[in-house]
Amino acid sequence: MTTSSDQPAIEVVDLHVDYIVRGMKRPVLRGVSFTIQPGEAFGLVGESGCGKSTTAYAALRYLPRNGRISSGTIMIDGEDVTRMSADRLRSFRARAASMVYQEPGSALNPTIRIGKQLIEAFVVLGQSKSDALKNSLAALRKVQIADPERVMGRYPHQLSGGMLQRVVIAMALACDPKLLVLDEPTTGLDATVEAEVLDLVRTLRSQTGAAILMIAHNLGVIRSMCDRVGVMYAGKIVEEGAADTLFDEPRHPYTVALLHSIPRSGMRKSEHALSTIPGTLPPLGADLPTCVFIDRCPLVTDVCREVAPELIDIGGGHLARCHHHDQITALEEIPGPIAAAPSTGTEILSIEGVSKTFHQKGHKIPALVGIDLSLADGETLGLVGESGSGKSTLAKAILGIHATDEGSGLTLDHHQLSGSISKRSAGDKRAMQIIFQNPDSALNATWTVRRILARSVRKLTGVDREAGDRKVTALADHLRLSPRHLDMKPSQLSGGLKQRVAIARAFAGDPRIVVCDEPTSALDVSVQAAILNLLAELQSEQRTSYIFISHDLGVVRYLADRIAVMYLGRIMEVGDTDAVFNGPHHPYTEALLSAVPDVDGAEHNRIPLQGEIPSPADPPSGCVFHPRCHRFIEGVCDVAEPPLIDAGNGHMIRCVIPAEQLVELQKVAR
Amino acid sequence: MSATVDTLSAATQERRRARRENWHLLRRRPSFIIGSLISLFWIACAILGDHVTPYNPLNYTTKPTLTPRSGHWFGTDKIGRDIFSRVIAGARDVLLVAPAAAVLGVLFGTILGMIMGYRRGWVDLLFSRFIEALLALPVILIGLLILTLADTSPLLGAITFHSRKLLVIYIVALLFTPIVARTVRSAVIGERELDYVTSAKLRGESGVYIMSREILPNIMGPIIVELTVRIGYAIFTVSTLSFLGVGIQRPSPDWGLAISDGRDLLRANIWWPITFPALAIATLVVGVNLIADSIQSVYDR
Numbered sequence: 001m002t003t004s005s006d007q008p009a010i011e012v013v014d015l016h017v018d019y020i021v022r023g024m025k026r027p028v029l030r031g032v033s034f035t036i037q038p039g040e041a042f043g044l045v046g047e048s049g050c051g052k053s054t055t056a057y058a059a060l061r062y063l064p065r066n067g068r069i070s071s072g073t074i075m076i077d078g079e080d081v082t083r084m085s086a087d088r089l090r091s092f093r094a095r096a097a098s099m100v101y102q103e104p105g106s107a108l109n110p111t112i113r114i115g116k117q118l119i120e121a122f123v124v125l126g127q128s129k130s131d132a133l134k135n136s137l138a139a140l141r142k143v144q145i146a147d148p149e150r151v152m153g154r155y156p157h158q159l160s161g162g163m164l165q166r167v168v169i170a171m172a173l174a175c176d177p178k179l180l181v182l183d184e185p186t187t188g189l190d191a192t193v194e195a196e197v198l199d200l201v202r203t204l205r206s207q208t209g210a211a212i213l214m215i216a217h218n219l220g221v222i223r224s225m226c227d228r229v230g231v232m233y234a235g236k237i238v239e240e241g242a243a244d245t246l247f248d249e250p251r252h253p254y255t256v257a258l259l260h261s262i263p264r265s266g267m268r269k270s271e272h273a274l275s276t277i278p279g280t281l282p283p284l285g286a287d288l289p290t291c292v293f294i295d296r297c298p299l300v301t302d303v304c305r306e307v308a309p310e311l312i313d314i315g316g317g318h319l320a321r322c323h324h325h326d327q328i329t330a331l332e333e334i335p336g337p338i339a340a341a342p343s344t345g346t347e348i349l350s351i352e353g354v355s356k357t358f359h360q361k362g363h364k365i366p367a368l369v370g371i372d373l374s375l376a377d378g379e380t381l382g383l384v385g386e387s388g389s390g391k392s393t394l395a396k397a398i399l400g401i402h403a404t405d406e407g408s409g410l411t412l413d414h415h416q417l418s419g420s421i422s423k424r425s426a427g428d429k430r431a432m433q434i435i436f437q438n439p440d441s442a443l444n445a446t447w448t449v450r451r452i453l454a455r456s457v458r459k460l461t462g463v464d465r466e467a468g469d470r471k472v473t474a475l476a477d478h479l480r481l482s483p484r485h486l487d488m489k490p491s492q493l494s495g496g497l498k499q500r501v502a503i504a505r506a507f508a509g510d511p512r513i514v515v516c517d518e519p520t521s522a523l524d525v526s527v528q529a530a531i532l533n534l535l536a537e538l539q540s541e542q543r544t545s546y547i548f549i550s551h552d553l554g555v556v557r558y559l560a561d562r563i564a565v566m567y568l569g570r571i572m573e574v575g576d577t578d579a580v581f582n583g584p585h586h587p588y589t590e591a592l593l594s595a596v597p598d599v600d601g602a603e604h605n606r607i608p609l610q611g612e613i614p615s616p617a618d619p620p621s622g623c624v625f626h627p628r629c630h631r632f633i634e635g636v637c638d639v640a641e642p643p644l645i646d647a648g649n650g651h652m653i654r655c656v657i658p659a660e661q662l663v664e665l666q667k668v669a670r
Numbered sequence: 671m672s673a674t675v676d677t678l679s680a681a682t683q684e685r686r687r688a689r690r691e692n693w694h695l696l697r698r699r700p701s702f703i704i705g706s707l708i709s710l711f712w713i714a715c716a717i718l719g720d721h722v723t724p725y726n727p728l729n730y731t732t733k734p735t736l737t738p739r740s741g742h743w744f745g746t747d748k749i750g751r752d753i754f755s756r757v758i759a760g761a762r763d764v765l766l767v768a769p770a771a772a773v774l775g776v777l778f779g780t781i782l783g784m785i786m787g788y789r790r791g792w793v794d795l796l797f798s799r800f801i802e803a804l805l806a807l808p809v810i811l812i813g814l815l816i817l818t819l820a821d822t823s824p825l826l827g828a829i830t831f832h833s834r835k836l837l838v839i840y841i842v843a844l845l846f847t848p849i850v851a852r853t854v855r856s857a858v859i860g861e862r863e864l865d866y867v868t869s870a871k872l873r874g875e876s877g878v879y880i881m882s883r884e885i886l887p888n889i890m891g892p893i894i895v896e897l898t899v900r901i902g903y904a905i906f907t908v909s910t911l912s913f914l915g916v917g918i919q920r921p922s923p924d925w926g927l928a929i930s931d932g933r934d935l936l937r938a939n940i941w942w943p944i945t946f947p948a949l950a951i952a953t954l955v956v957g958v959n960l961i962a963d964s965i966q967s968v969y970d971r
Contacts, residue, residue, distance in 0.1 A: 022691065401868060421871060429874045442865035446887035459873045505869070 007078065008035045009178050009211030010059060015072035017051075017058050017235075019284070026285025028054050030235040030292070031072070033311075038178065041205060041212040043226035043243065045219055045258075047524040049281050051235040052215045056181050059213060060097050061089060077178055094124055098172035102184040104164035108156040114167055115152030121174040139170040142207075143200055160612050162193035166200065173204065180205075182214045186221060190386040191551060192609045195595035198225055199606070217524065219262065220597035223247050228317075231255045234282050234292035237311065241318035244601055251320040253297045256331045261529035263558035264599055266581065269536045273335040274529035274558070280494065291323070298331060299324045338536040348512055348545060349375040349398070352409035356397050356569075365617045367393045368404075368569045372644075375513065378543040382560030382577070384553060384592065388613045390569035391549045395515045398547065399432055400424055412512070430460045430509040437518035439498035443490040449476075449501050450486040453508060460509030471508070479504045479534065496527035500534070507538065516548045520555065532559060553596050557581055565589045568624045569616055571644065575651030584662035586653045587631045623654070631657060631665065696968050705960025712954050716761040723755035727923045735940050745942040747928070748935060756923035757946050761954070763924045764912075767835050767842070768904035774843035775904070776897045779850020784881045786851060787858025794855070801848035809845045810910055816841050817916035838917050842907050846900055853896050857889040891969045898962035902955050909951050925951050 017029040029051050036042045044052040057063050059074055061081055074081040077096055084092060101107050108117055115136065122132035140148035143166040156164060165185060172180060182201070186194035198221065205212055216222050222229055222243070229246050231239040231254060239252035250256045260275035267274075279296040282288060291297070291304045303323050311319045314326075356368040368390050375381050383391040396402045398410065400421030410417040412431060418424050436442035443452060453475060458468040476486055479500045490498050499519060506514050516535065520528040536559065538544060550556045556563060557577055564574040565586060573586040580589065591607040610628045614620055620627050626637040636656055644652040647659035655662065696702050715722075724741075725731045734750040736742055744753035786794040804812070820837060861867065862885065870880050911917030912926030920927060925947035932943030 399872060401871070421874075426874060429872065433872060434869070436865040436869070438865065442869060444866045444884055444888065446890075456873055459875065509873075 009038045011035045011075040013073045015058060016070045017054055018068050018070050020066040028235050032237055034230055034237065036211040036213060038211050039209045041214060041226040043214045043222035043229045044232055045222050045229060046232035047281060047526060050232040052232050053183055056183050056213060056215050059181060060093060060099055095175045096177060097179040098175060098177040099181040100168055100172050100185050102187050104161060104168045105156060107168045108164065110156050114154050118171055121171045125175055139174060143170045161189050162197060165197050177210055180210045180212050182212060184216055191595040192386060192591060195606055196608065220599040223599055223601055224597040234288060236292050238321045245318050247599060247601060251314055251325040251328050252322050253299050253331060254293050256328060258525060261526045262599060263554045267558055269338050269559055272337050273533045275335060276530045277526040299327055338540060345376050347374050348377045348413055350411040354397055354408040355405040356393055356402055357405050363617055366569060367616055368397060371571055373564060375545050377545055378539060380546040380548050380560045382556035382563040383547060383549045383566060384556055384563060385566035386613055389566040391566055392517055395517055395547060395549060399434055399515060431512040433506040433511045434515040434517060435502050435506045435519045438522055439502045442502050443498060445490055448487055448489055452501060453504055456505045456508035475504045475508060495523050496530060499523060499531055511544060513545045516546055518550055568619055570624060572654045579651040583666050584647055584659045585666060586655050587629050588625050590666060692968055696964055699964045701960045702964035705957045708953055708957030709961060712761045713765060715758045716765040719759045719762050723758050725752035725755040727751065727755040727759040728921050738942055744946045747932060747943045753943060753946055756928060757950050760923040760925045760928060760947060763918045763922050764905055764908055767838055768908045769901050771839045771842035772897060772900040772904040774839060775846030776850050776893065776900055778843060778847040780854050780893055782847060783851035783854025784858050787855040788862055788877065788881050801852060804848050809907060813841055813845055813911055814914055814916055817911065834919050838908060838911060842904055850896055853892055857892045858885055861885045861888050895966045895969055898965050902958040902962055905955050905958065
């Protein structure tokens with residue numbers, strides 16, 4: 001693919017960037033160097049705050065107003081971007097490089113039709129209106145939009161996230177850029193949509209020969225997309241190499257720690273706890289004269305504290321910034337298992353025929369249709385499915401936030417639960433709590449941690465002030481929140497600590513059931529590992545049951561005992577975690593599993609899902625999944641909705657194809 | 671595994687610094703300094719009033735309609751009172767009535783806005799339409815109407831005529847209530863969707879508790895901005911009502927009243943009885959608005 005070896009697409013040399021915060025210069029990039037050849041894809045990974053996005057923005061000089069490139073060069077197409085005049089920079093950005101951001105919605109103007117915005121991208125290049133229109137249609141076809149004329153007439157809010165990201169990519173490619181910067185292009189998209197967008201980027205890359213700089217926190221995505229990868233920490237690249245080599249044989253302690261903190265290769269909580277990285281990233285602008293990782297490194301010795309390590313080639317273009325890169329194998333220790341929750345198998349929550357219909361402008365929107373599930377004590381039930389499948393609606397229906405339809409049956413400990421929280425007894429309220437995805441929204445920003453916890457303890461348990469205070473202290477201690485955290489407000493805490501507070505609050509009344517609604521998806525992997533360990537420990541101590549919602553199948557597999565797969569407000573498959581992951585699968589589950597980019601680099605045949613999730617207001621006939629199903633049988637699937645059929649040991653699949661046949665079909669597909 | 675120990679001392683310092691920073695930022699703004707100086711000057715006049723004026727602002731001192739001169743820097747009005755003394759003392763009534771009206775208006779508006787934004791449904795629908803209808807009419811017109819009614823109707827008059835100033839305070843407050851309610855409502859609608867509100871419902875908190883303890887502290891920013899902006903408007907409204915003869919009554923040295931009294935003299939080229947009170951109103955309104963603008967821009971930062 002590399003056509004001109006003489007000149008790289010971008011060459012960044014010793015780039016230093018400072019942010020001016022309250023008049024103080026705080027270094028963010030501390031000498032970043034990398035080169036991307038034409039047609040090559042280079043990925044930058046690292047936890048939030050490591051400087052990967054700053055690097056991407058600096059490459060096109062899109063730094064925020066208080067950001068300054070203090071030294072270094074960025075050569076693109078033989079020109080130094082850091083020295084360009086404002087005019088030159090504008091034409092450079094219009095013609096030589098493009099950027100795709102995380103939020104496709106915010107990259108487009110919501111009040112202007114797609115077509116007009118796209119045409120403008122071509123008109124800027126000096127094309128006539130008619131040429132621009134022609135090229136716009138061609139561009140949409142290029143990003144595999146089936147009906148470009150129709151999409152051109154739409155407003156951004158009328159398109160799904162995946163479609164919008166395609167449009168944004170089409171705009172970015174308008175100028176036929178030499179460099180395409182992708183900043184978390186698929187974060188926030190469903191795994192199935194993510195897989196499609198990534199496929200598209202791969203195809204376009206081979207067609208256009210553009211060099212790609214890709215930022216992502218998902219290591220699986222980076223591995224599947226990039227030729228070479230740089231691992232960043234505290235504003236420096238600490239390791240760089242070919243993607244496969246780097247992920248299979250990491251040679252920097254930070255890379256090793258990152259990889260160990262991800263639940264992967266079918267890892268389960270019953271096998272071992274997740275590794276965490278002790279400590280936190282040094283604060284923005286900290287003085288780091290020697291190795292940037294010393295505070296958290298298990299291999300640290302005196303030399304690390306005295307001499308800053310250089311990026312050393314350890315063979316085959318694999319670079320590591322570590323004095324002890326040859327001792328990495330010493331880090332192979334794996335923590336022991338977390339004691340299993342002593343589940344007695346007693347059913348504590350039973351969900352029978354739960355439905356929820358929303359009414360909107362006279363239309364009935366059935367968001368949940370006849371859900372049957374049960375939950376035993378000390379058990380974790382994972383809920384998976386694309387967004388819009390009804391996972392969160394189900395969780396809210398169980399909690400009574402959404403009042404369920406007439407005829408829905410919720411039974412807690414053998415007594416009927418009211419469908420609405422306001423009608424539930426104090427005991428029932430105490431029995432079920434929730435941990436939300438975003439702790440910033442879940443915690444009242446004007447309250448101190450102590451007040452947040454104390455209010456929940458006293459309201460839920462009804463104890464007096466003194467006993468309440470004792471409980472708060474015990475709770476904080478249990479969740480490893482130090483006493484000084486108690487008098488702080490949420491904004492003073494890091495993301496991981498905030499989520500601990502949210503967990504502490506959920507456990508304030510010793511609940512029987514805790515709903516975890518994507519509790520770690522806003523967190524970095526190392527923090528996620530600590531939170532998942534904590535949840536598993538709490539469960540094994542208190543025999544709490546979890547309803548665990550996540551789009552990350554690796555996380556669900558690690559934590560859940562049983563899994564329910566939802567689609568369009570219905571359960572498509574439910575069974576023990578191993579049964580659901582090992583198969584036979586419902587065709588929908590099969591497609592979901594195939595969409596996950598694996599950090600271990602395992603290749604699997606991806607099963608593309610056709611079209612988008614239909615509107616629940618107008619569900620397809622027969623099996624609701626049939627229009628997107630790759631195993632669709634005409635005249636059968638579109639006629640009658642199949643029931644959940646037992647495939648053995650309580651593993652239920654809602655598919656007309658018998659389990660034995662599914663096994664055979666899916667064996668072939670691999 | 672080890673507990674995540676964050677750089678907390680740094681975070682705490684950061685936050686304290688940010689709070690100090692806000693105050694520093696405010697103090698460094700020229701518009702805030704000028705606005706404060708002007709406002710403080712008039713507040714001092716309001717407090718000290720006739721204790722510092724060269725003449726008794728209510729009494730005849732010398733010949734009427736004297737031009738500004740030494741001894742009577744701003745001249746005298748048509749019944750020979752010293753205008754300088756009256757301008758100084760005239761700060762008192764307006765600075766009593768206007769801020770009180772603004773505070774009450776923001777209070778009522780906050781309560782109404784919170785109920786509308788939190789309860790939604792028919793309560794919101796009903797009040798929203800009512801507020802829209804009310805906002806279509808000029809504030810002054812409604813104020814004038816109610817105050818005139820109060821003067822003529824024996825019932826309304828009997829209930830509220832204890833103090834004219836109190837009546838004006840209540841009416842201006844009521845006029846501001848819908849405007850404030852609208853701002854507060856939209857702030858509440860933004861907050862009520864957040865998960866901490868759901869969490870409060872899940873532990874069984876009442877609506878009143880959620881509104882007053884959970885949501886209110888989170889919307890104090892817009893409420894404070896609203897209050898400072900309303901004070902400026904209130905000064906204007908109160909002065910206008912006095913000018914129209916339905917607000918503060920004679921013989922108060924109130925500025926609006928003074929302008930009303932000196933209006934006829936303007937035709938005879940006697941400009942000083944209305945120019946100085948008018949300047950007083952203008953400077954006070956500008957001063958208060960300068961403060962309001964700086965607070966708003968610091969909050970919006």
